Amino acid sequence: MDDDVSRGRPGRESGAATLETVGMALVAATLATGVVVATVPAADAMSRTLSTRVCQVVTLGQGGCTTPAPSRSARSVDEACVASPGGNERVDAAEATTFSTAEGRRVAVQRSTTGQHRVRVGDDRTDRVDLGGGLTLSPTTGTVEVPGGEVYLVDGSDLPDLVDTLVQDHVKDVVAGGSGPMRWLTDGASRLVDGELPEPDEVVAEGDVSLNASDEATGPIPRGDDGTQARVLATRTAADGSATIFLSALLDGDALGLDADEVPVMTSLDLDPEGNVVRLAATASSGEADGDGVTVHQLSLPTDTDAGRAVAARFLSAQGRPLPTGWTPPDPDDATTLAADPLAELVLAAREGGAVTEQTYGRPTRPDTVPDEIGLDESGAVDVVRVPVDDARRWSGGGWADWSPCD
């Protein structure tokens, strides 16, 4: 028996135990750090700094490692600058901060006049600013559209946490997959410190929600007397059960005061949680972004009265749309009502019993500074687009009046 064997260690293995002990100590230290990061709330700030340092080391400084910033408090609500509960608000400027997540989705953050932040997660890569009520404006093309995706509404103090959770959720999608045991384990561990991604406040399903889809898939889309559903542009379902249905049509622009025979008009039907259509709104845009700016014309009419429903029914029927359940179709023999321009009639009704507004958005700018309340590191690929509102007016007491901004 040689000396090595007599010590219980073969010759080639000399010193191996020391290396293995050091290696296991490294693994144990990493595991302990991971457990501390995941389970001790007080270690949150420390863990972010540590994680950033580890990230910078293992990616050789190329990993886009983020260090979230502290949050800022939200502002109080000012109802005078809000034209309708659907979200038509007078803003001083619309500023959207957009970035991509690890999974390739786009997150757009925009502060509303109430101080609340609207965080929209979708696949649309066009820069847009939210107009409220699910509508967006592309400041470069001047078009009003309804992009699909999930929307979260949070106060300023909760915004960094939501953005963190969103970003980390998408990182988990990438590194652990969307499901499976490892995703379950990762969710369980990270939930202890960062919380769970909340259910979105609104979900917008974009495009081609059609006749043949089931009720479950389409939501409360109005049915015609023959049982058919309208083909709609998009639907928005809120967490409280309310919903919005978006329809699009080319209508005569004269009624909106536009010098155009046909303008694309976005019609929105707001439904309460019981499925009753409580409001009809119409939105159109005119002008050019690189000219005098884009003017967004918006009107809304409550439909909780017989008169409001009659006007809305004529407006929808004129477009060949099926009416919501329980609504009375316009009388085909009534030449007076059918001869009138339904959009003009809607504008008049909205002036009397609803809200009619115009906001002109100026040239978009791209500030270099990312709002620190979002809690994003500026070193990442973050785009900020700011569109000032040059002019705004609201129909009030028989004529147009200046519409003061909230902030």
Next chain:
Amino acid sequence: MQTRLVVRLVLTLTLGAVVAWMAAVLVTLPAASPSATVVLRTLLCLLVLTLLTRIVMRGAYDDDAAGRGVLPHLALAGVLAYAAFPATWVGRALVGQLVVDPGPATVAIDLVLWVGVVLVAGLTTDLRERRPERAPYSLEAGE
């Protein structure tokens, strides 16, 4: 090599890899950098695979001459442990997804890396030699 040793290797490597994988994800998640997570999890998993393979193999007896019989058993244990590792099922075990999107290609890339590390770690470990124990007594031929 005994079947029991293969089973022990599979269980040890699978559990060790799960722990290392989780530790790497938890440490790097707040930084929100998938590439950092993938790199660290790969480093930690390979370190754990190396260490655990050597520790388990050191307790094994070399029943075959010149280690020729160890290779297939080590490879079998490596493949089985890789297959039992849940992250493999979604193609996100090691570093493969930095090269291609998760799928069969990443499963193959990570498999090569995983089994390669297990083989190198196992084959460079000196196994215990089985020696006949000296009997505490001797049989003397009868007079």
